[in-house]
Amino acid sequence: MAEVTLATHQRLELYYWMLLTRVFDERMLALWKQGRGVGGTFSQRGHEAIAVGAGYALGPDDVVAPMHRDLGCYLLRGLTPRRIFANLLGRATGVTAGRDANLHGLGDLSLGIVGFVSHLPQSLPTALGMAMSFVYRHEPRVALAFTGDGASSSGLFHETLNMAAVWNAPLVLLVENNQYAYSTPLHEQMKVFDIAPRAEIYGIPGIAVDGNDVEAVYAVTHEAVARARAGGGPTLIEAKTMRMLGHAIHDGAEYVPPELLAAWAQRDPIDRYRAHLLSEGAADQAELDEIAHRCEVEVEDAIAFAESSPWPDPAAVQQGVYAE
Amino acid sequence: MAEVTLATHQRLELYYWMLLTRVFDERMLALWKQGRGVGGTFSQRGHEAIAVGAGYALGPDDVVAPMHRDLGCYLLRGLTPRRIFANLLGRATGVTAGRDANLHGLGDLSLGIVGFVSHLPQSLPTALGMAMSFVYRHEPRVALAFTGDGASSSGLFHETLNMAAVWNAPLVLLVENNQYAYSTPLHEQMKVFDIAPRAEIYGIPGIAVDGNDVEAVYAVTHEAVARARAGGGPTLIEAKTMRMLGHAIHDGAEYVPPELLAAWAQRDPIDRYRAHLLSEGAADQAELDEIAHRCEVEVEDAIAFAESSPWPDPAAVQQGVYAE
C-alpha cells in the first residue's frame, strides 16, 4: 500500500467528516423514530471511513457517484447538511427540491456529484461515461464510483469493469463490502467472499482495504486516483466493513448475528480514528471535543433549517422534467 | 484433461454430425446466394467441433440451450435437417412453423432443447433455471448452455455464473470464443483474451479447450457434465476457435485479416478429424465417403422437403401466443 502523507489538519478534516456523518446519521434516526421523518432513509453506521476516506482522495475537478451509504462523501464534496436534511424532509430547499427521496438524487454537477439512482448499480456505467468524457476531452480528471457487495452480483458490475478495462478509463470503482445486501448475507450472494481479486479477469489492479481505517481507505483510493489520472487506467477497490444498523430505518436487522455486530463494534471507524489521533498526538481531547461540538451544532442547525423550510409548490410539479 | 474413451462407432458419429453440419451450412449458403433463402442466416463454419463435441457429451435426459452457431448440436439432439431447413424457409413444417427465423427459436422441449432467443445471452439464465429445476426435483440431469465471446461481455454472463456458483447448479457453460463478435475483434471486447480463468472468481472450475478438436471438446464437456451430475456444481468451458465466414449470410467479413483465416484454415476441425480417423485406422476412406454421401443425401432431401413444404396459414397467425 502507498505511504500516507496527511498533514494534521487533513487528519482532523477526515475525523470531522466522519463524525459529522455519524452525528447526522444518529440525529436522523432519532428524528425518524419520533415520527418527524418523511418516507424511509438509510443507515450510515459503519460506512463513515469508506465514504470519507475515498471521497477525500479526489481532486476538486474529479467527479463521484456515491451510493446510499455515502453520506460522508456527499458532505465532504460540498453538499451542506442543510441541503441534505431538507431533502430528507422533502422540502423546497433540499438538493432535489422535494423531487427525490432520502439520499437518492443527491446530485449537484457543480460539485462533481451524480445523483444516486435506486436501480443498482446504475451509477457504475454513468461514472464510466464521465470518465470517458475526460479521455475524450483530454482532461486530467478521474471518476470515482461506489457500490455494494450486493450490487456486485448485478450484470452492470461486470459490464462496467470490462468496458473500463478495455478503454483504460480513469475510473476508480470502490465496493463497500458490508457483509450484507439488505437481509442477504455474503454467502448467499457469492461463493468467493473476496471481491478485489475479480479485477484480475479484467486485467486491472484490484485492492482490498480495511474499510474501517479511514487513512487506509484514503491511501488506496489516492493511489488509484493518481494512477487513473496518469493514464494508468481503472482500479477496483474493495473496502471491507460491516453495516452496523438495519438496511434502512424500518429494518431491525434481526437476521444479523449479534456476535458479528459486537465484533465489528470493536473496530468502529470513528472510535478507532479518535484513539489513533490522540495516541499519535495529532490532536488533544479538547480539539476533538470542539469538532464534536461543531458537528452537533451543524446538524442541529440543519434540522432546524429543514423543518422550517417551505414545502415545494405543487404548481411546480411538472417543471424541470426536461432541460430547456 | 480427462481420458477420452470413445468407441469407433461413436467417433464416426462425431464425424458424421460435424460433416452433416458442414454440408448443411454450405448448401444453405449456396441457396441463399441463389436468392432462394428467406431473411438472413448465420454461418456455422469453424464451430462444428464445438457444437458436436459438447452436445455429444450430454445424456438423453439432459437439456441444452444452443446458440446461433450450434447447428451441429441441434442436429445431434434430434432436430432433423428437414425440420431445420423448413424453418429457415419459413414453412409450416419447420420447427417453429414459420414463427421464428433461421436458427432462432429452434426449441423442442421433448428433445431437451431450448429455443434460442436473439437477445444475448438470455439463454444462460434460462439454462441455469432448468438446472435448478433438476436440483429442485432431485433429478440427476444437467443443463448445457452455449454462448459467444461477444456475449461474455454482457452482464447476464456474470449474473448467471455467479448464481450458478452460489447454488452449486448442475450447469455447464461453454463459451465459443471465435475471436469476433460480428465485426468486433477480441481486443475491443475484453482486455484479457482468456475467458476460462474467469471461473476462478466464482470459485468454480474453468477449462480452456481447443475448439477445433472434437474429441477434446467432448472430453472436457463430458467431464464437466459428469461432475455436475454428481453434485459437483457448474463448470465454465472456453472453446477457442475461429469464425471462418461472415457473421451472417450478408457479411463478407472484410474486417478479418486474411492471414488469420488462412492460419485457422489449417486447423479445420473436420479435415483434422478425418485425417485423425484415417491415421488411427478408425475408418477407411470408403467409410468416410459413405458418410459424406449420406450427409449430401440428407441435406438435399431436407432442402427438397423444405422447398416443397406449405407456407403457414395466415389465419393461424394469432394461435399459440398463450399456452392453454
Added chain:
Amino acid sequence: MSATNFGFTDAPVEDGSRTITYIAAISEALRQEMRRDPDVLILGEDVGGEFGGAFKVTKGFEAEFGRNRVMNTPLAELGFTGVANGMALMGLRPVVEMQFADFISSAFDSIVQFAATAHYRFGGAVPWVIRAPCDGGIRSGPFHSQNPEAWFVHTPGLKVVAPATPADAKGLLIAAIRDHNPVIYFESKPLYRSLKGYVPAGEYVVPIGKANLVRAGEDLSIITYGAQVREALQAAARLAAQGISAEVLDLRSLKPLDTEAILATARKTGKVLVVHSANQLAGVGAEVAALIAAEAFEWLDGPVQRLGGLDTPIPFSPPLEDAYRPNAEKIYAAAQALAAF
C-alpha cells in the same frame, strides 16, 4: 392508517370467510398454493430466512417449505427472472418477488423477450408469476412508487393483473399461479395494511380476464383498477350524495382486458372516466378509452375522459406527490364535470 374496508361493499360472505388485510390475503394465497402444489416455489431478494421479504409477505415460509422452495437470490433481477424462465419451462411454477415493482425494469429482457415469446416460438410454456409491489402515495419517491403495467400490457404474450381488494388479491394470485403463462401480478403497496375485506378461506380463484362491477350506477362509469378502485368508490359515494349515480368497474385484469364488461358499462351510462395511478400518457387507460371510442361510439353522451398520473417522474415530497397522483377528490371533480357535460 388502520385497516378498514373503506367504501367497498363487502364481498359475499362465504363459509369460512374472514376479514383480513390485502397483504395477508397475498400471503395466504401463496401459502395455500405452495401446500397444494409441490411445483410452486418462490424466489427473489430477501424472501427467505426469518426475514421473509421487504414487506414480510413470505415471513415464515422458509421454515415451512425449506430453502429449496424459498430461494433468496443475489441482486440480479435480469438473471433470476431468467432463472424463473428456465424453471417454468421445466414445469415448475416459480413465483418471483420483485422487491418493488420499480425494479421490474431491471428484468425487462427476461420478461418481454424470452418469457413473452417462448410459447409462440417453440411451444415452451412459461408458467411463472411475478409479484410486483407497485404504486405510491406513501412518500417513497421516484423509484419505489412506480406503476409500470402499460409496458407489459403492450407486450404480446404476457398476462397482467392488478387486484384492488383482499379477496381479489387472493383469488387472482391463485389464478395467476395456476395459469400456464407468464403473469405479472401488480399488488398495490398502499393497500397492503390499510385495506381489509372478507376473504374466502379455502381455494378461491378469481378468473383472469374478468372485470368486476363493484358499484352499479346510471349516470356515468368510472373504470379503474388497483388502489384507485378504493378512491373511485369514495368519489362515487360523494357523487351519490350529489345525486350523481356513478358505476365503478374494477378491471382486475389488464391483459387480457375484459372488453365485454368495459363496453357494457360504457354503453349503459354513455359517459366514461378511466382512472389509474400510472401516468396517463400512453397508459393502460389510453387503450381502454380508445376501445370505448371505437366500439361504443354511438352510445357515448360525452367524451371519454381519463385521469392518471402526470407525465413526470413520481415526486417524493407530499405536496408534489399529491399533485402528481389521482385520488378520490380528483376523481370526484372529474366525474362531476363529466356528469355535467
Added chain:
Amino acid sequence: MSATNFGFTDAPVEDGSRTITYIAAISEALRQEMRRDPDVLILGEDVGGEFGGAFKVTKGFEAEFGRNRVMNTPLAELGFTGVANGMALMGLRPVVEMQFADFISSAFDSIVQFAATAHYRFGGAVPWVIRAPCDGGIRSGPFHSQNPEAWFVHTPGLKVVAPATPADAKGLLIAAIRDHNPVIYFESKPLYRSLKGYVPAGEYVVPIGKANLVRAGEDLSIITYGAQVREALQAAARLAAQGISAEVLDLRSLKPLDTEAILATARKTGKVLVVHSANQLAGVGAEVAALIAAEAFEWLDGPVQRLGGLDTPIPFSPPLEDAYRPNAEKIYAAAQALAAF
C-alpha cells in the same frame, strides 16, 4: 427494391437539395453534426472500423473522426447506454446506435430509470440520442422487427421521434442531437434503401414536436408515422380514385405529440384512422385515439379507428408477417369502411 419516392409529394426543392435515400440522409445528418460540433460522438456495437455498423450508417466515420469519436463497444447495451448517460451529463452529445431497435430492451434501465429522470431529480441534463433501427416487413423475425416506441412514450422524461421521409430523417436527427434531452430516434429499416426523397444539403432542422400534414383531405384523416406514412399515402391515392378524400398526418414526433395538429385534423374531417406498425394494443395509437375521443368528441362523425400490428410476437414467415402487419391494402380497407360510416 430500388429506391423511389413512392406516393410522397417531394419536399420543396431548396437550393442544394438532392434526392437521396432515407439511410443516406441519416448518415449525412450524423456526419454534418460531427463536423459541426466536436462534442458529438458515436458509440455502439460494430459502428467503427471499416465496417461502419450493421447497416453501414457510419461507414467511413472512424477514418474521418477517429476512434475516440466512433467507439466500438462490447456487447453490453445496458452498460454502454449507461456510459452515454455519463458522457451526456458531462456535456458530450453521444449518439448511441442500437444494432436493432429490438435490443433497446436490453438497455432499458439506463434509459427509463436513469436518463429519463436525471434532469427532474437533480438537474442533470442528458443530451444523448439513441438511434434505433425498427420495423419489419423484411422477414427478419420476432427479434429484428420490433417497434418498441410505446414503452418510451409512456415514460416521463424522454423524447421520441420517428421520421417517415429522407428529409425528416435528416432534420429530426439533427434536432435530436441538438436537443438537451434524451431522444430516441426510431429509424425505419424498411425505408432505408427503398425510399428516396429531396433532402436539403446544408443544416436542416425539423423541430421535435411538430407533425406534418403530408396530404390534405376532407373526408377522413389517417394519422400515422414511420414506415406506415408511405403505406397511408398509397392508400390515400387509391381512396382518391374512389372519390374519398383522405388527409394524412405524419406525427413525426411521438413524445411530445403535436396535440394541436392531431386535434385540428380530427376536427376538420370528423373521422380518424390511426395507424402504426407496432402492435395495436396499448400502442401509441391508443393515446392518439384517446386524445381525440376526449378533445374532439363534438366534432366526430364516426368512431376513431385504429390499425396496428396484432397482439403476437412478430412472426417471420412471409404469409404470417403479412397477416401481422398493417399495409396500404389494409389501411385502404379500414379507411373505406370508416368513410362509409
